[in-house]
Amino acid sequence: MKKVLLTGFEPFGGQVLNASWCAAQRLHHTVIDNATVIAAQLSCSFHKTHGELKQLISRHQPDVVLCLGQASNSSVIQVEKVALNYIDARIADNDGVQPIEQPIINDGPNAYFASVPVKRLVTAVQAHQIPVSLSYSAGTFVCNQLFYLLMHELTLHPQMIGGFIHVPACEQQRLLHQHPFMSTAQVVTALKIMIQRLQQPQDEVTQSLGTLY
Numbered sequence: 001m002k003k004v005l006l007t008g009f010e011p012f013g014g015q016v017l018n019a020s021w022c023a024a025q026r027l028h029h030t031v032i033d034n035a036t037v038i039a040a041q042l043s044c045s046f047h048k049t050h051g052e053l054k055q056l057i058s059r060h061q062p063d064v065v066l067c068l069g070q071a072s073n074s075s076v077i078q079v080e081k082v083a084l085n086y087i088d089a090r091i092a093d094n095d096g097v098q099p100i101e102q103p104i105i106n107d108g109p110n111a112y113f114a115s116v117p118v119k120r121l122v123t124a125v126q127a128h129q130i131p132v133s134l135s136y137s138a139g140t141f142v143c144n145q146l147f148y149l150l151m152h153e154l155t156l157h158p159q160m161i162g163g164f165i166h167v168p169a170c171e172q173q174r175l176l177h178q179h180p181f182m183s184t185a186q187v188v189t190a191l192k193i194m195i196q197r198l199q200q201p202q203d204e205v206t207q208s209l210g211t212l213y
């Protein structure tokens with residue numbers, strides 16, 4: 001039996017919901033094929049998320065860690081490839097902290113790649129006609145920091161794999177903030193497909209999902 005730790009964020013930027021947690025919480029304690037999902041909410045805080053994530057990893061000892069965040073300007077699910085060692089926050093986090101042009105870890109590598117098979121996840125979701133893309137930037141805010149710290153942490157746990165997925169705002173947020181949106185039900189379906197795909201044969205995806213610019 002595999003264990004998947006699925007994290008979502010609390011609301012941030014003055015919003016009352018965060019689509020990432022709306023989706024993640026629906027999968028808490030569900031079993032998808034042979035994987036049990038543990039969902040947990042993280043603070044949208046530059047200072048708190050690392051400790052929260054470390055504690056969850058050491059308590060649950062998951063096989064897979066998938067962290068989710070909300071990308072309010074996006075209408076598609078974005079499977080992130082790259083975490084940068086760089087923060088340049090356009091708004092303050094929920095503690096009022098707004099780092100500008102700072103490394104996440106002094107002398108850490110400039111970037112980490114996700115260790116989940118990102119192309120397989122994207123093509124599996126695409127096959128179900130759910131809007132999804134491979135993304136090469138997780139931004140320069142709390143999500144990018146969490147993704148970077150996750151991949152840094154997993155260097156100490158080589159048996160675990162991890163990645164980060166940005167999801168669009170949910171339907172309730174469209175009414176309040178005019179964001180592009182995707183229903184929570186559709187995001188949950190996409191996450192289930194990805195968790196199933198992680199348990200299936202790891203054959204190569206030979207097509208390019210890259211970008212020209």
Ligand code: PCA
Nearest residue numbers: 009069070141142143144
């Ligand atoms: N999205 C923000 C932080 C928390 C979240 O859900 C981001 O993309 O950095």
